[in-house]
Amino acid sequence: MARTRGCRTSTRPALTPEERAQRLAQAREQLQAGVDNLMTAEGWEQMIRSRAWLRRYSFHNLVMILAQCPQATDVRPLSEWKELGYGYMRKGTHKIKIWKPVFRKIDDETPAPEGVRLTGFMLVPVVDVSQLQDAPAAAVVPCRPVELTGAAPTGLWEGVAAQVRALGFTVERGDCGSAYGMTLFGRERRVVVRVGAEPAQAVKTLTHELAHILCGHEHRAAPRELREVEAESVACIVSAVCGLDTLSYSVPYVAVWAGDRAQVEESAERVLRVADAIIEHLQAHVPTREVDLERCAG
Numbered sequence: 001m002a003r004t005r006g007c008r009t010s011t012r013p014a015l016t017p018e019e020r021a022q023r024l025a026q027a028r029e030q031l032q033a034g035v036d037n038l039m040t041a042e043g044w045e046q047m048i049r050s051r052a053w054l055r056r057y058s059f060h061n062l063v064m065i066l067a068q069c070p071q072a073t074d075v076r077p078l079s080e081w082k083e084l085g086y087g088y089m090r091k092g093t094h095k096i097k098i099w100k101p102v103f104r105k106i107d108d109e110t111p112a113p114e115g116v117r118l119t120g121f122m123l124v125p126v127v128d129v130s131q132l133q134d135a136p137a138a139a140v141v142p143c144r145p146v147e148l149t150g151a152a153p154t155g156l157w158e159g160v161a162a163q164v165r166a167l168g169f170t171v172e173r174g175d176c177g178s179a180y181g182m183t184l185f186g187r188e189r190r191v192v193v194r195v196g197a198e199p200a201q202a203v204k205t206l207t208h209e210l211a212h213i214l215c216g217h218e219h220r221a222a223p224r225e226l227r228e229v230e231a232e233s234v235a236c237i238v239s240a241v242c243g244l245d246t247l248s249y250s251v252p253y254v255a256v257w258a259g260d261r262a263q264v265e266e267s268a269e270r271v272l273r274v275a276d277a278i279i280e281h282l283q284a285h286v287p288t289r290e291v292d293l294e295r296c297a298g
Contacts, residue, residue, distance in 0.1 A: 023097075031067070034063035035264065037063075038265075039264050047062065047063075048236050055241075057098070060099060064097065065126075065128075069130070069131070071130055074128060074129040075128045077124070077126050088133040089131050089132060095127055095131075100122050101121055104116065104117055151199050152200045153243060156286065160206050160282070163210055164191050164213070167210075169183070169189045169190060171191050172191070172192055172193075173192070173194070180201060181205040181208060203244070204239050207278065208235040209231070211231040211233075211278075212231045214277065215227070215274055226263075229267065230267055230270060230271055230274075233271045237271070237275035237279075
């Protein structure tokens with residue numbers, strides 16, 4: 001059991017307006033550098049890997065966290081760590097700064113959210129488990145990888161298939177040529193997964209095809225390479241959360257952004273949003289005793 005410890009108190013001088021402006025400017029530069037890092041194979045893979053654990057944070061804050069603490073797995077405000085009995089940080093570590101929205105009440109008579117307005121963002125500190133003294137040994141329990149040549153968690157195929165069917169597509173096993181799966185848009189509205197693919201590979205492929213649908217690839221004008229990067233990235237995140245280790249098998253990266261920061265940021269946000277939506281549906285509809293989403297969704 002963790003020990004409850006007292007916490008040091010200190011009084012720090014308030015920042016001057018100039019110092020505050022400088023810190024905000026540095027944070028914005030750090031965020032832009034983090035987005036630029038997504039335009040490398042290593043940076044994109046880091047985002048995909050980390051999302052399986054850091055699901056409580058927005059895309060921009062995820063980028064900020066990884067820029068300051070690349071090994072982060074469990075990031076919380078220090079106050080939350082104190083409640084668990086871990087009040088001190090390891091010597092030489094520094095709190096991670098992320099963005100927090102600032103709201104102002106504009107109408108006392110109208111309840112939130114209609115009665116408040118977003119007025120800006122401020123930097124707030126958070127701490128990763130790796131930065132704590134006497135850190136809990138198992139703050140994040142790794143999902144046990146399941147080989148793609150083996151079984152998939154019971155109920156996962158049907159949980160993903162149900163989402164595909166809810167969008168108006170049929171799901172079937174059949175001939176996909178050299179591909180593991182394919183989505184037929186237009187009048188057919190079919191998702192086909194290669195017959196004979198083992199369960200782990202089949203469910204990961206089905207998730208990939210669901211991602212094509214949810215990412216709007218039927219009507220959104222985008223290069224085929226970009227569509228594949230987005231769909232495969234979603235599948236990797238969902239699979240990792242559900243205990244299927246697909247990252248060693250395929251973390252997609254094709255240089256389709258060619259230095260286009262706006263495009264990589266838009267695609268990354270879309271990938272995280274779609275992956276979160278699939279996982280939330282699975283959490284609500286797939287028994288957690290079969291697919292341990294609560295343990296893995298951290």
